[in-house]
Amino acid sequence: MNERRCSHTILFVAVVSSFLAGADVEVLRAAEDARAIVAEAQRRTDAKSQRYEGVLQVFDAKGKISDKRWTFERLGSHGQSRVVLRFVAPPEVKGVALLIVNHPDRASDQWMWTPAIERDRRIALQDRSTRFFGTDFSFEDLEERDVNQNDYALLGEESIDGTPGWKIQSTPKQTRSSQYTRSIVWIRTDSYAVARIENYVKDKLVRRLNYSDIQNIQGIWTARQLEMLDLTRGSRTRLTLEKVQYNLPLDDEAFTLQAIRRQ
């Protein structure tokens, strides 16, 4: 009798253990899958360089619209990239530039150049959560992120605008400081293009970034329209990408502080 009971117990424990192990494996697999999905999405957008002309429209809570235009140039991709963003219109802001140096393992370094006073200023890490010059993007939102900077969890599948997509929770690792506690990312299953990102501070949804008008440009699925909604303020900013080009030759020297000071 005791032997039987003992063997039943062992069997029970083995079954439960295997079940739990399986569950862990499932979780692990899901995490690995989520990370793999994000990594794949990142890989598919890798390019030696990128350039586009952006039209920025800010719709405030009262419906007032303000327009600006900028040129965007990026050397490298994701965590290994450098970006120069330069305003070209309206005349009052022409020449104002932002240099972003992204890093795979930490927050980016950012500087702003103001030609009217011939001064650059460093955007401190503490200030990355502030709005980027009256838009609904924050300075942090302009960073290029690397897959290794976050932890991922697959939450399932969900369609965005009728297109199936994976829904993945992204949580910044401790080594990376962020204003957001977590983000939910929707990645389209057909093209691995990002369709939406929702950013949370604790449990509150504060910003939603929608990607639309996704086109294949030089083999890279590119959203030609990004719309950021600030759910706290009730305002939105739309960025339209024009004349998008990849892998064009760009001078490495043009992505330095000295270079943006010269121009």
Next chain:
Amino acid sequence: MILLRLISWPYFRKHILRTMLTAAGIVLGVAVFVGMHTANQSVLAAFSHTVDRIAGKTELQVTAGETGFGEDVLENVQSASTVRVAVPVIEAVVDSNIKGQGNLLILGVDMTGDRSLRDYDLESGDEAVIDDPLVFLAQPDSLIVSKEFAEKNGLAVGSRLPLGTAEGERRFTIRGVMKSSGLTSAFGGNLAIMDIYAAQKMFGRGRTFDRIDLAVRPGRTIALAEAELGAMLGPGFRVEPPSGRGQQFEAMLAAYSMMVGISSLFALFIGMFIIYNSFAIAVTQRRSEIGILRALGATRGQIRRLFLGESAVTGLVGSLGGAAFGLLIARGIAASIGALISDVYGVAQQADELATSPALLLGAIGIGVMTSIVAAAIPAYQAARVDPVQALQKGKYQVLSAGESRVRVAAAAILGAISAACLVIPLDRSRPVFYTGYVLAIIAALLLSPLLSLALARTIRPVLKWIRPVEGALAADSLIQSPRRTSASVAALMLSLALVVAFAGMARASYDTIIDWMESTLNPDLFVLPSQNIVVRTIRFPKTMGPELEAIPGVERIQMVRDARIVFRETPVMVVAVEIESVAQTTRRAPLAGDRDDMYRRAAAGEGLIVSDNLAQLQRLSLGDVLEIPAPAGLIRLPIVGIVVDYSDQQGTILMDRTLFERYWHDDTVNVLRVFLKPGAAVPDVRQRILKRYAGTRQVFVLTNGELKQYILKITDQWFGLTSVQIAVAVLVAILGIVNTLTVSITDRRRELGVLRAVGGLHGQVRRTIWIEALSIGCLGLVLGFALGAINLYYILQIVHHDIAGMRLAYAFPTNVVLTLVPTILTAAFVAAIWPAESAVHGSLVEALEYE
């Protein structure tokens, strides 16, 4: 209470004027006390209010005195483990160029991060917006103003506002309006926000910030953050809560506050004598009433409590009135102090609201009541002590008994001897001994004042009799026969005039010393400044202006001066950086300590520091002492190689070579350019050339040597504006005291005056008797006041030398002021006599003769 109701109240009602005059003494003292302290507190509160409102959520501030520090410090502070957010700030006060608006406080901030600490209320609600944040940052002429300022001046988004900058007048564009909030209430609403880097350019700040405001990381304490940042930045920086700046401001005003304190205490002391006078007279007047009360069984204690109770009620009424009046005059005094601080210290303040402190008001009322009780204590004691039979006898009570006179003389002699003995120990060795001696000297003078009044009255009797045989003799006899009645008024006048003489003497000596310093040291032909106010250091020149000015025809030499206040041993002192080698060739004055050539040689080589005499006095420094000066680049440890006379700052000055300053503060900007002309060059011509050279490109103000000296003397005038207040108080005291004395005198002598008129005395003769008596009291007060003033002046000069400003002032009796006081006080005495004289003339003759 019953006695108060049955005895005191009818007396008050019957002698309403005298009661009011009695209370007026306390009203005066309490009003001056409340007015001056409230004004002082209001200015300090306005400064603290501005600091607090601007600070917002700031928990700590990093400063390095007025000089500011390089931008590189910001990154260090931001990297500290205890710091959550750190943002740079520049503050500049500029003339708004709008009539009636005065100054505008410009806050230069980095809008990318500053909103973590300050709530601008820009984009919420319907009322206020910033037009475009990127345009605001991209255009250096961008300003955000407060809603209050915008509405007051009819401004809106898009309006243009001209302001003076380092590059001359520039028109700024309003790109945002802040809605009403804590921040916008700073500086009386005259607040504007600007991008910090634009502010650096506009105000010639190079690459420096004035300070860094920061908030501490959650879970870390402020003390921990202070310690971490203190260790990281070194001794050249101060890390303290925003309230620390208020304390520095208070330290800067310490000298002025001390003078205010002395003046207000004297005012209360004087009020006490008026009360004493009134009650002493009242005791005399009510002798028969006291006798009756005593005869009916009232105890001495009850009599004493009756008079003390009356004095308490009078004191309470007077104090309440004084507090109310003090608040009325406080606003005017606060405006005057604000202007003084702006002109002397370069710290613009707008004390639009009075900071009324319930504690101060209650304290003042309490002091007023206590003063009144103390003042009435002796008369109350005397009223209780006199025998009921004697109390019914008139006249004798006014006389000083021989015994009392001996006691007074003995006491005065002892106190005077102790006071003189206290002078053996200098003030800087033992403050308690010095101040004890000072107080004893005053008390000795007060003890002697009745006897001296009597002696002087006897002395002037022949003169008065010679002037008007009848009226003069009667007036003199009235004084001689009633020394008690006279002496309190004379004592009050004596104290008041003693203070006036002391302040006037101090002012005169200061003027002479400052003029002497200006003649020997401030000898450039022209001074080129970036703003009209020489003490405002908001805008600075670049170093390159030095060679530019030297190239102008007629200019022989340029000296570039950079001055700024730093905190040295917890006191704000002035650092003056100049080319010492050049100064050695242009300054004629020898140092007070140290060899002249050695001093300049070593200071020019950066091997030593020269300090001002007032700094040496206040900080107990000697030649050879090694000073430790905190600077952003480290601690400067250098010996004192010379002590000179320099009045650049009340708290003291440290002179060093410019190269030393540039090395330790990384700051090569200039506050003032001193211009020396070639022989034969015309000052107006060179001045025009300088103005023409920079017309349209830079804001410059060019003052001649004479104009600068006038400016400095004007500031000195403002500083000694307190003297005018003291003279006004003296005049009021004279009028109050003399009216009080004469009113009682006339009542006392009603029968005498009635008899005079009955035997044919003319109205004019009676009037002249009263007038001469009043003028005689004035003369007695003047003589004793000047005598005590001569002693008081010595003590005040010692206090100024060792405790207030460190200035070595020569003793010189202020004859000019004294000569002005004589007709002023005599006129006041005459005015005070007009009404009593008329009441003596027009009173009922029959009633006067029946008076008994």
